[in-house]
Amino acid sequence: MATEIRDPKTMSTVEMMKDEALFRQGLRARHRRGTLWKRFFQLALAIAFLALIALFFNIVNAAFGYIIENYAVDPQTLAPDGDLSALSEEALVDILLTNQSNRLPVYIRDYLFAGDASQFTSQPMYQALPNATLPEGTADLTVRDLTPEQQAQILIDNMDQRQLVSVVEAQVVSPSVLKTYSLMESIFNRAAIEQEYQEQFAAQGAVLRFYSWVNIDFITSPMSSNPAATGVRTAIQGTLWVVVLTILIAFPIGVGAAIYLEEYSSHEENSLTARISRIIETNIRNLAGVPSIIYGLLGLAIFVRVLSDITGGRTIISASLTMALLILPVIIINAQEAIRAVPSSMRDGSFGLGATRWQTVYKIVLPSALPGILTGTILGMSRAVGETAPLIIIGASTFILTDPSGPLSKFTVLPILVYNWTSRPQQPFRDAAAAGIIVLLIILLILNATAIIVRQRARRRLAS
Amino acid sequence: MSAVRATSPAGAYAIELRNVNVYYGANLAVQNVNLNIQRQKITAFIGPSGCGKSTVLRSLNRMNDLIAGARVEGDVIYNGQNLYAPNVDAVEVRRRIGMVFQKANPFPKSIYDNIAYGPRLLGIRGKKQLDELVERSLKGAFLWDEVRNDLKKSGLALSGGQQQRLCIARAIANEPDTILMDEPCSALDPIATQAIEELMQELVKKYTIVIVTHNMQQAQRVADFTAFYSIRKEVLPDGKDKRWGVLAEYGQTQQIFEHPASEETERYIGGEFG
Numbered sequence: 001m002a003t004e005i006r007d008p009k010t011m012s013t014v015e016m017m018k019d020e021a022l023f024r025q026g027l028r029a030r031h032r033r034g035t036l037w038k039r040f041f042q043l044a045l046a047i048a049f050l051a052l053i054a055l056f057f058n059i060v061n062a063a064f065g066y067i068i069e070n071y072a073v074d075p076q077t078l079a080p081d082g083d084l085s086a087l088s089e090e091a092l093v094d095i096l097l098t099n100q101s102n103r104l105p106v107y108i109r110d111y112l113f114a115g116d117a118s119q120f121t122s123q124p125m126y127q128a129l130p131n132a133t134l135p136e137g138t139a140d141l142t143v144r145d146l147t148p149e150q151q152a153q154i155l156i157d158n159m160d161q162r163q164l165v166s167v168v169e170a171q172v173v174s175p176s177v178l179k180t181y182s183l184m185e186s187i188f189n190r191a192a193i194e195q196e197y198q199e200q201f202a203a204q205g206a207v208l209r210f211y212s213w214v215n216i217d218f219i220t221s222p223m224s225s226n227p228a229a230t231g232v233r234t235a236i237q238g239t240l241w242v243v244v245l246t247i248l249i250a251f252p253i254g255v256g257a258a259i260y261l262e263e264y265s266s267h268e269e270n271s272l273t274a275r276i277s278r279i280i281e282t283n284i285r286n287l288a289g290v291p292s293i294i295y296g297l298l299g300l301a302i303f304v305r306v307l308s309d310i311t312g313g314r315t316i317i318s319a320s321l322t323m324a325l326l327i328l329p330v331i332i333i334n335a336q337e338a339i340r341a342v343p344s345s346m347r348d349g350s351f352g353l354g355a356t357r358w359q360t361v362y363k364i365v366l367p368s369a370l371p372g373i374l375t376g377t378i379l380g381m382s383r384a385v386g387e388t389a390p391l392i393i394i395g396a397s398t399f400i401l402t403d404p405s406g407p408l409s410k411f412t413v414l415p416i417l418v419y420n421w422t423s424r425p426q427q428p429f430r431d432a433a434a435a436g437i438i439v440l441l442i443i444l445l446i447l448n449a450t451a452i453i454v455r456q457r458a459r460r461r462l463a464s
Numbered sequence: 465m466s467a468v469r470a471t472s473p474a475g476a477y478a479i480e481l482r483n484v485n486v487y488y489g490a491n492l493a494v495q496n497v498n499l500n501i502q503r504q505k506i507t508a509f510i511g512p513s514g515c516g517k518s519t520v521l522r523s524l525n526r527m528n529d530l531i532a533g534a535r536v537e538g539d540v541i542y543n544g545q546n547l548y549a550p551n552v553d554a555v556e557v558r559r560r561i562g563m564v565f566q567k568a569n570p571f572p573k574s575i576y577d578n579i580a581y582g583p584r585l586l587g588i589r590g591k592k593q594l595d596e597l598v599e600r601s602l603k604g605a606f607l608w609d610e611v612r613n614d615l616k617k618s619g620l621a622l623s624g625g626q627q628q629r630l631c632i633a634r635a636i637a638n639e640p641d642t643i644l645m646d647e648p649c650s651a652l653d654p655i656a657t658q659a660i661e662e663l664m665q666e667l668v669k670k671y672t673i674v675i676v677t678h679n680m681q682q683a684q685r686v687a688d689f690t691a692f693y694s695i696r697k698e699v700l701p702d703g704k705d706k707r708w709g710v711l712a713e714y715g716q717t718q719q720i721f722e723h724p725a726s727e728e729t730e731r732y733i734g735g736e737f738g
Contacts, residue, residue, distance in 0.1 A: 266532045345569035349631070351530055353582040353638055354559025363581070364571060462572045 062434035063213045065186040066193050069228060070206040072174040073099060084165050084173070092164040093152045099172045104151040105143045107167055110401055112158055125154075133157040166221050170229035177228045177428040178206055186210065213435035222401045223417070227428035230421075232439055237403050238316065238396075238411035239385060239443060245320035245407060246327065246384045251377055253324070254331030257284075258373075261332075262339040263361050281336075288329035295326040296393030304394050314395035317407040322390050327380030334376020338369040368462060374455040378448055385444050388415040414440040478503045478642055478672040479524055484538035486519050486528065493519050494709045497538075499691060506664060506673045508683035508717065511693030512732065516709025517676050520693070521644050524674065525561035526554040543641075559586075562635030566647040568627035570619030570634075575602075575611050578619045578630055582638040597637055605633035606663050625656025629663065636667070643667065645675040649682065661686050680733060683717065690720040692729050 008016055016022060075082035078095055087095075096104060109120045112129055120128055125146075126139040135153045138146055146154075155164065169175075178201060181193055197208040221231025265277035299322025303311050311318045342365050350360040366373075397412045398420045404411045414436055421433035479501040486494045494516035501507050509517035519528070526547060528534040540547045547557050559582070570578050579598040588594065598615065602608040607629045611622070619630050628648055635643055645664075649657040664673060664686050677683050683690050694712035697705055713720060713729045724730045 267530075343569070345565060345567055346571060348527070348530070348563075348565055349569040349571060349634075350581070352525070352527065352558055352563035352565070353585065353634065354555055355581075355585050356555050359585055368572060 059434045059437050061183045062431050063438055064183045065211065065431075066181040066190075066208060067177050067211040067228075067428070068179045068197055068201050068206050068208050069175050069177055069211075070201075070204060072176075073172050074205075075169075075173050078168070078173070084168055085162075087165070089156050089159075089161050089164055092161070092168050093156050095168050095172055096155070096164075097148060097152050101148040103171065104148055104155065105146075107171075108143060108151060108154055111163060111167070112154070114402070129154070129158070162220070166217075166229070166231075169217075170221075170224050170226055174226065175228040176226065180211075180427050180431050213431050214438050218432070218435055219439065222403070223399060223412075225399075227426055227432050230429075230432055232414060232417060232436055234400055234403050235412050235414045235417040235436070236439065236443065239413040239415075239440075241316045241404050241407070241409075241411065242319045242323060242391075242413055243381060243384050243447065245316065246323040247377065247381055249320060249324035250327050250331055250380060254328050254376075254380075255335050255373055257328075258332045258335030258339060259361060259366075262336055263357065263365065267357075284329050284332050288333060291389075292326055292387055293389040293393060295322055296390030298322070298325065299390055299394045312408040314397070314410060315408050316404055316411045318394055319391055319396060319411065319413075320407070322394055323384045323387065326387065326390060327383055330380040330383065331373075331376045334379065335369070335373045338372025338376070339365055341372060342368045367458075370458040371455050371462070374451060374458065378451040378455070381447055381451065382444060385440070385447065386415055388413075388419055391416055392419075414443070476503070477501060478542070479674075480539075480541040481520070481524075482539040482541065484520070484523065484536065484540060486516065486523055487535040487537070488531070489533040492706075492708045494693075495696070497711045499711060499714055501672065501674060502689060503672055504668060504670070505688040506668050506675060506686050507689040507691065508687035509674065509676045509691050509693060510678075510680060510683050510732075511709070511712070512695060513678075514707065514709070515693035515695050517691075517693045518646055519709070520711075521646055521674060521676050524642075524644055525563055526557045527563065529554050559638055560640055561642045561644060562638055562640035564628070564631050564635055564643065564645045564648050566650055568624060568631050568651070570622070570627050570630050572618065572620055574616050575619050575622070575630060576615040578634050579637050581634060601633040601637035604636050604667070605629045606659065606666070607633055623656070625652050625659055628652060628656070628660060632660075632663065632667075636671070640671065642672040642674070645673065647676050647678060650678060657682070680721075680735075684721055687717045689715065690717040692720060692724075692732065694728055694732070 006019065006021070008019075008022060011019065011022075075084060078084065079087050079091075084092070096107070105121070108129075109117060112132055113120050115123075115128070121142060121144055124140050124142055125132075125134050128143065132154065135150050135157075138150055138154075143151070159167075179196075181189075185193065193208070197206075201208070217229075218231045219236065220233050221229065222234045223232075224230040261277055261281050265274055265281075268274045268277070299318060303318040303321045304313055307318075311321070346364050346368065347360055350364045351357075355363070391413060396416050397410050398416060400410055400412050402409075418433045418436040418440065421429040421436065424430070477500040481497050481499040481501075484494070484497040485492060497520055499520075509521060511517050522528045523536050524540060524542075524547075526536075528536060536548055538548075542557075542561070545552065571581065573581070576594075576598055579601050580594045583594060583597055588597075599608060599612075602611065607626060610626060611617070611630075614621075619627065622630060628651075632643070632648075649660050652660065661682065664675070667673060668688075675683075675687065691714040692712050693709050695707050696710050697707050700706050713724060713726055715725075720729065721733055724733060
């Protein structure tokens with residue numbers, strides 16, 4: 001193949017096309033360029049993967065590790081092996097009574113009273129706690145007039161054992177985290193941690209132990225101003241309420257709008273309707289790119305202020321309506337794409353058999369488009385789970401102890417809790433925030449997995 | 465609602481087209497078609513690409529209504545009733561005049577559900593009736609013996625020829641009078657094509673069939689009557705071409721192929737253009 005290489009400039013196009021040496025030279029260059037691009041794609045993937053690993057590492061690093069903890073009252077002295085959850089309600093309230101008899105009204109207020117906190121002490125008990133079981137003869141008294149024993153009885157009668165355990169843990173045992181270590185330090189620097197503990201903390205009676213910030217108590221406790229006792233239960237429930245309501249609102253509206261735009265608008269007799277539909281369609285595409293905080297402002301103005309009689313102000317339903325607006329464009333656009341991807345031969349077949357437009361949409365188009373529609377819904381749902389800014393604007397609570405009980409409850413959500421904790425100065429709160437992120441990610445994974453299973457079902461039904 | 469069928473005197477023709485023009489938006493697609501389609505005969509539409517034969521076919525069961533901007537002028541008279549009269553519902557027309565498309569388009573459902581689709585649209589739900597209807601339709605399309613044990617299988621799992629016969633079975637499940645076929649064999653191999661042609665010869669004993677085909681031998685083999693469409697051209701002042709289709713010649717197939725009246729038909733049949 002030792003053909004002589006000629007200067008392409010001196011050759012005619014036919015000669016160029018036939019020249020063996022020129023072809024080989026060009027082929028090598030073409031392959032080289034291809035390889036270079038392939039390397040770039042691999043690099044891009046590697047960077048994306050590294051970023052993900054770094055993120056994950058960062059969270060895990062903060063969420064696990066040694067802590068040095070101090071107790072106001074050593075749990076070992078309260079219960080056998082320090083296991084408070086094994087105690088009965090009476091024993092738990094007894095602990096409260098002996099250690100903090102003057103704070104019992106506060107617990108009654110925090111856990112049982114639903115109204116305005118400043119009014120609590122001036123109301124008679126039957127009015128303050130209308131649904132509670134009250135000891136005999138206390139109904140007309142205010143909480144200040146009750147004996148500590150009567151107050152204790154109210155706690156026993158109206159709170160469950162789990163709540164009492166968390167009160168005793170948070171208020172009597174009152175663990176305070178003196179210092180925390182990251183997972184990396186805990187693994188590689190154990191000796192130094194041990195030494196620091198012995199020198200500075202052991203004398204105060206503090207305990208050094210390995211601690212997972214994600215644990216059962218963290219998931220099942222409400223928030224607390226004490227990072228060691230704080231939890232995400234209210235936020236998990238708030239997140240679930242908001243997401244489920246958001247999807248219930250956004251899914252039918254979004255899919256309905258997409259069906260109209262794809263299947264009906266271009267067949268409208270009235271050309272004005274068709275033109276308006278096209279303008280709306282363009283705007284929906286732009287809306288998908290509007291910053292979420294602007295939806296927050298809209299939600300604040302409309303759902304929190306103007307419609308406050310219906311929504312109750314800063315409530316779950318206001319948040320869900322705002323989030324629904326936010327994810328509507330995502331759902332509409334994806335549903336439109338999915339509907340457009342259904343071959344027109346399917347529609348022709350249905351119409352040719354004498355189906356009406358609605359029958360064609362319902363029996364042919366929607367079943368075929370369902371997997372794609374659900375993909376859009378999954379994207380929208382993920383966004384609703386993680387979105388923080390609009391909820392801060394519409395005023396989700398940052399500190400709330402009561403679980404949401406319905407669409408009109410005040411609420412908080414996990415991202416807000418995480419945001420709130422990360423902005424605190426105490427290191428333990430940041431560790432708790434990392435744990436909160438892990439919980440958030442797990443919830444996201446569970447929700448997405450559920451949606452994906454539903455989608456696969458729909459796909460399989462189509463294929464079979 | 466029964467306008468389409470009630471006024472059915474036993475006229476000589478299944479469908480009569482009178483001065484039919486079809487427009488897509490502002491563009492004339494087919495001009496002034498006058499044509500009488502014979503009852504229980506096979507009529508073939510032939511002609512070069514773009515001559516409007518599919519457009520005319522789709523105007524026979526108002527499938528053109530589904531194309532935004534399409535408009536039909538003139539009368540399409542079916543059993544004495546103008547299909548484009550204001551009191552006629554296109555849904556009823558399509559249920560009486562079935563259609564089979566170029567590319568087999570079974571729904572992504574089971575064979576059974578494909579056949580039962582039309583009856584279910586009307587609200588027929590009884591399992592016994594549907595079972596009986598599915599069997600009768602599949603037998604009518606010569607497909608029963610091949611799929612009788614696989615009625616739950618997806619229609620998409622069948623071969624191309626079987627899929628097209630499934631579509632024919634689906635159409636005859638509706639108990640139509642007339643079946644329109646838009647190049648039903650163009651995507652099929654010769655053996656599957658032969659099966660469809662044999663089926664057509666059987667179906668024509670009960671139904672009026674109109675078929676669009678690019679295959680002249682097919683028209684000769686199956687059709688009793690043949691309509692040859694051609695393209696007319698006009699150069700506009702701005703230098704662009706304006707093209708539209710016309711019905712150039714219509715008659716018995718034998719006559720069209722052996723003694724065409726016009727030179728244009730002869731040249732097309734002889735394979736000189738198209």
